[in-house]
Amino acid sequence: MFNFSNKKRGIKRRGHALSLYLMALPGMLIIAIFCYLPMTGIILAFKDYDFSGGVFGSRWIGFENFRFFFESGVAWRLIRNTVGLNFLFMVTVQTCAVIIALLLNEIYRYRLAKIYQSVLFFPHLISFVIVGYFAYAILDADRGLINSILSHFGVGKISWYSEPKYWPGILNFISLWKGLGFFTIIYLAGIVAIDPEYYEAIRIDGGKKWHEMWYVTLPFIKPLIYINVFLALGRIFYGNFEFFYNVVRNTGQIFSTTDIIDTYVVRTLTVLGDFNMAAAAGLFQGVCGFILILLANWVVRKIDSENAIF
């Protein structure tokens, strides 16, 4: 019986392959057009783009664009902001998510815990455009909520949108607001899966709540933490474009601390029309990102191969 089915499958396999090609085709075509074709355009970073020449007709200038990108100081500012802010966000969100998940786990029996979890998760679904509205309503120099409260207490109003120094903190807070619920769910899912017997064992040995957390819960979710951390590190050169674009918008005064590679590229392209700089910055980001993602994925695979992407 088994032999027969093998034989039949063998003959049918040829016929089936055609159907499978057809099934994969449309998807692959979309990817070819929107992902692979643009990849050929990376040569633009090495050219001086002009409209008449197009991609292939423009003049080749080697690393000129990159030299300008780095020498003008733009590159370092962008790298510092992109990598620095991403790192800050990651540390903040992951730490808080773990703590909140641990706390929620303690009260998980009560239905209130599920409500809390939902409330915390809700910001994740709000589009960043709306987040931009919140930021405006809360931080506007004249009408924002915070300034109203401040002037109520006699403290002077602060022109938030003109002071670069506040923004890492502001952005970090918004990133936490948005991401906490999501990661809390992930960690909580990991925590509730821990076998209660381990807790029993600790309690029998005279351990208190804090011992339970340190010796049981944390070790069990350590792999999860590492995975989240390394995946975030792999993407450290990629900022969350929509976040920055909507909250920071085109407020030049705060660019020194808030401009990231992604927003720089889009702005340089659409507003300034400088294809060369944008192309160089974009390629730089792509290459750094590529190396880091591979590294991060390699690390994650060592920890828990199922969770690695490749």
Add this chain to the structure above:
Amino acid sequence: MAKKLSKLNNKPFKMTIIAIFIPICLISIIPLWVIFVASFTQDKAISDYGYQLWPRIFSLEAYTYLFTTPGLIGRAYLISIAVTVIGTIVGVTLMSMLAYTIAHRNFKLAKGVGFYVFFTMLFSGGVVPYYILVTRYLHLKNTIWILILPLLINQFSVLLLRTYFRRLPQSIFEAAELDGAGEFQIFFRLVLPLSKPAIATIGLFSILSYWNDIYQALLFIDDQRLYPLPYFLYRIIFEHNIIQEGAQYTGTITPYQSVRMAMAVLAIVPVLSAFPFIQRFFIRGITLGGLKGGE
């Protein structure tokens, strides 16, 4: 001694935790609340007193304005809905077919296709080539297609589906092949019905990504009639011109601040109402995808 201590760790400890969460949750909601309040506040009150936690002067003018001149936001809504519906249906179909070929055990090119699809998660050409490709070579600028096509395939979703399909029991498919079923039949009659949770999850991801997208519109749409909802909302918050146009029709003074806030509220309403479903699917998606991290 140990028992006494663990008793201490119970009721009051848990009560404090419950209490701690209240301010945290309030902070999660306050931004939304402020917008909500502002939409029900008289516009002049917003100009004079700013954004508050309770309407200074209650008013429904923002909403009456919106409902009497729907042209402003109505069109953006329509565009978003059309793009989301078409994009999700077509996208989910294409993605699941693609994932099926990658997950198929007897397909020679499965690994190749897999690599082809997943490599694009590692490296991207960047914005500039993409922009030039779309505007200069594909001529898709200011068309509705550019809002749909690029988002059709989401590699994470394909990955999730592949993992799910791989875990399906193969014996049913073998039996079907014996009975003479072709791949398409197996796919549509067996695989899809068995994969409802996974399909629903990626469908949801697709819906959310289309509904919230501003990137394509930002780069490629100048024509106001094609603005999708989020991009429309993005444009009006600091720019006055669009709303001013409306004033020319009605001949009255447009209450901008509160109207903007009302539009934002209207944009959140669909998300809010679908929230319980969304949360359930996200959690399911996380467990299906194997607890992956990163957004």
